[in-house]
Amino acid sequence: MKKFVLAAASIAALALVGPASAQSPIVIKFSHVVATNTPKGQGAEKFKELAEKYTNGKVKVEVYPNSQLYKDKEEVEALQLGAVQMLAPSLAKFGPLGVKEFEVFDLPYILPDKAALGRITKGPIGKALLAKLEPKGITGLAYWDNGFKIMTANKPMIHVADFQGLKMRIQSSKVLEAQFRALGAIPQVLAFSEVYQAMQTGVIDGNENTPSNCYTQKMHEVQKHATISNHGYIGYAVIVNKKFWDGLPADVKPQVQKAMDEATEFANSISQKENDDAIAAMKKAGTTQFHDQTPAEKEEWKKALQPVVDEMATRVGKDLIESFQKEANAKTN
Ligand code: LMR
Numbered sequence: 188m189k190k191f192v193l194a195a196a197s198i199a200a201l202a203l204v205g206p207a208s209a210q211s212p213i214v215i216k217f218s219h220v221v222a223t224n225t226p227k228g229q230g231a232e233k234f235k236e237l238a239e240k241y242t243n244g245k246v247k248v249e250v251y252p253n254s255q256l257y258k259d260k261e262e263v264e265a266l267q268l269g270a271v272q273m274l275a276p277s278l279a280k281f282g283p284l285g286v287k288e289f290e291v292f293d294l295p296y297i298l299p300d301k302a303a304l305g306r307i308t309k310g311p312i313g314k315a316l317l318a319k320l321e322p323k324g325i326t327g328l329a330y331w332d333n334g335f336k337i338m339t340a341n342k343p344m345i346h347v348a349d350f351q352g353l354k355m356r357i358q359s360s361k362v363l364e365a366q367f368r369a370l371g372a373i374p375q376v377l378a379f380s381e382v383y384q385a386m387q388t389g390v391i392d393g394n395e396n397t398p399s400n401c402y403t404q405k406m407h408e409v410q411k412h413a414t415i416s417n418h419g420y421i422g423y424a425v426i427v428n429k430k431f432w433d434g435l436p437a438d439v440k441p442q443v444q445k446a447m448d449e450a451t452e453f454a455n456s457i458s459q460k461e462n463d464d465a466i467a468a469m470k471k472a473g474t475t476q477f478h479d480q481t482p483a484e485k486e487e488w489k490k491a492l493q494p495v496v497d498e499m500a501t502r503v504g505k506d507l508i509e510s511f512q513k514e515a516n517a518k519t520n
Contacts, residue, residue, distance in 0.1 A: 211310040212247040216271040218262050220254045220379045222403035226461050230331050230454025244483035272431045275423040279360035286319045289504045291511050294360035295492040298420050303515040314468035323406045326432045329425040330452040332458040333397045335417035339410040340393030345493045356394040365495045399420050402465035
């Protein structure tokens with residue numbers, strides 16, 4: 188009788204475990220630090236929708252926005268450890284991982300426009316940069332756009348002298364550090380999730396970011412002034428744990444790749460509008476005074492920031508900077 192009960196229990200257990208495990212989906216945890224209503228946030232949601240659809244539910248994507256799981260630095264460590272499978276960190280956050288070449292994107296005025304961005308990210312330079320992640324146990328899948336940056340603080344930032352002594356939050360990029368030092372400001376690395384509070388309490392005076400990031404973090408509530416300077420760029424590399432990616436079953440991987448390709452097109456197609464809408468919404472809120480730079484003011488900033496390019500050549504790579512500039516400024520017709 189005892190034997191029978193044991194056998195029955197095993198069969199019951201098998202019945203429970205067997206079919207369930209055959210059906211249990213492969214879970215992709217996608218962690219990021221921004222709000223859902225941003226270009227990256229929506230790109231992640233689109234990827235979830237498409238990956239689950241194309242794999243008929245064999246893959247389940249769990250998106251964790253707003254640093255819910257991890258902050259800037261921890262998320263990359265979590266990816267390497269396999270605690271999450273997918274991230275899309277800003278290109279300014281790969282230095283601590285030892286891939287400092289991505290900081291070429293942070294150089295002031297390096298990208299004249301979005302067409303140049305497309306040539307870089309879709310061409311050999313973009314591919315070579317992603318390949319540098321492989322030895323770190325990371326596979327780079329795509330570039331997602333956000334946009335050009337504005338400056339915010341509690342005082343107007345018209346001339347270079349206005350930055351003197353301002354405590355400006357930066358992402359963990361040495362290029363951004365050099366940029367603010369060149370302006371006479373004091374750069375401070377801070378996780379994205381901590382920026383609003385640091386502004387509110389006066390730990391920092393301001394920051395540079397895309398309008399969409401400023402708006403969705405409500406920075407306009409605690410920043411009286413903004414200059415639409417477009418002096419630099421924020422974009423992302425969508426990255427996945429290499430071991431996880433390489434181990435995806437052959438009947439699943441192409442569908443996930445297809446979902447990623449389409450989510451990439453989607454994210455990149457909405458980024459400009461998201462940022463334009465964010466500026467309009469912040470202007471409407473009326474708590475921040477916006478300054479549109481004149482061409483002469485832009486020249487003044489450019490002149491002050493030009494030395495940063497030479498100064499950072501040893502860190503980022505002189506050849507990389509040169510080929511990047513060549514491609515960025517190439518005539519397309
Ligand atoms: C920041 O940390 O300022 C941003 O890059 C955050 C993000 O992911 O857009």
